Amino acid sequence: MDTVKRMKIQHLREQIVQDVTIEHIIDYLISKDVVSEDEYELIKQEKTRKDRTRRLLDILPHKSLEAFDHFVKSLEDPYPWISSQLQSNGPQTYQMEERSYFDSLLLGGLPQPPPNNISRQEKMEDVRGCLSSLKRGHYVVLHGMTGTGKSCLAAAALDNKKTNNRTFQQVHWSTDRSKKETAKKRHNTGRPEATDDGDKLRNCSIEEKGYEGAVYWLSVGDVNTDDLLCHMTDLMEKLSHHPGVDLQCNCTNVRAARECLRRYFTTDSLRKGLLILDDVKSSEIMDAFDIGCKILVTTKDSEVMKTVEGRHELIQ
Template sequence: MIINHDDYDVIKAKETRKERVAALLTLLPQRGPQAFEEVVEALRPNNSWLADELESQLNELNDSSSTSAADELNNVMRAGAVPTLPAVHVPRQVYTEAVRAGLRELKEGRFLAVHGMAGIGKSVCVNHALRDAELVFSHFPGGVFWVSVGQADTDVLINKVQALCERVVG
């Protein structure tokens, strides 16, 4: 369900149609990567012209923003202190895709743990998985924040967690 009863009440309470549409469009990104497509499909039976127009506009936006999406992803990675990928690394596609799948399935308040022996490439694998713009923008609209905890000094770790809390809370 994309919109629950509380969401409906908030949207319906808006005075104008423009405010109701704005409330719905603000809500959609918080409902996951398929929310927009589900709304378009819900419109199709009775308002196919609108569904077609929304799809067309989305396709144009996706086509024109592919390079800017890469730039935006790099900005998100920098803002979240995600380290750059090493110049030389061995992509482990199977493990990278497993991490991406785990990230896509995350529910609010849940975590994904990647574990293994030191030096086998866990951090590089996760970092590589995060280089997927569609994954980051659809599942983590607020961005990502990188915190290394394995070898971190306690004070450094506390400062990083504090910075994360300030970013999340605002």
């Protein structure tokens, strides 16, 4: 369930608790696989009507994207006043989207462009256009020499209010294990530290709703097999907590991790997800992350894309 829908339920939580009797809607929710029989048993263990309703509302945000629509449908006959409020797309919904968008940038720490960054509007629109038409299993590749601002361009293309209102929702940082000192400085300052090549952007993942899943930014750089496996397992850990995902994997090698990531990105919640691989330096990375999702790559060596020839669009 995406952030705005979760916020709608949260906003009306007390009214729902006051008005709704679970027994009036539970059969429909079970028939649509919104609530399992086991979950209903847990709900029934609550002693009061209000507590049973609260337990249901605690369960719903972790369900699939369709769960919200089924919940609204279940309320239409017995509680039409609540159903109509949940379906409303008025100013309040816009404010929720605004808050969701700006909170995502604040809480996740998406870095702003450096002071001397030169905006390349035409190139940025090219990237956005390619991303909007990107198919699963295909790639958009930003290619250029070190220091030409590939990472800044990628982040700027993603950090777009008009685009992100229908896409990105939450932002998270993860640590590039090959740059421990940079991670330490970021922890102390609250922002990424500039590297020698001027690249200030590292490891940002953005949860979004237009792709009906998550967008994860991984800064890979020079990695050995152990580092690569760490990147893959870190990504799996994040995906396992995404609403609507019920999948756990324990992988001890890159091949097994790749197969597990493929399964993650075939779930309903993540099927349209986007992965950004920043600073790719070897085709081994591309082979490991050839997992069937949409991927944006930044690299100074176009040869790294040879393993996915015919499935990528190059932007220089």
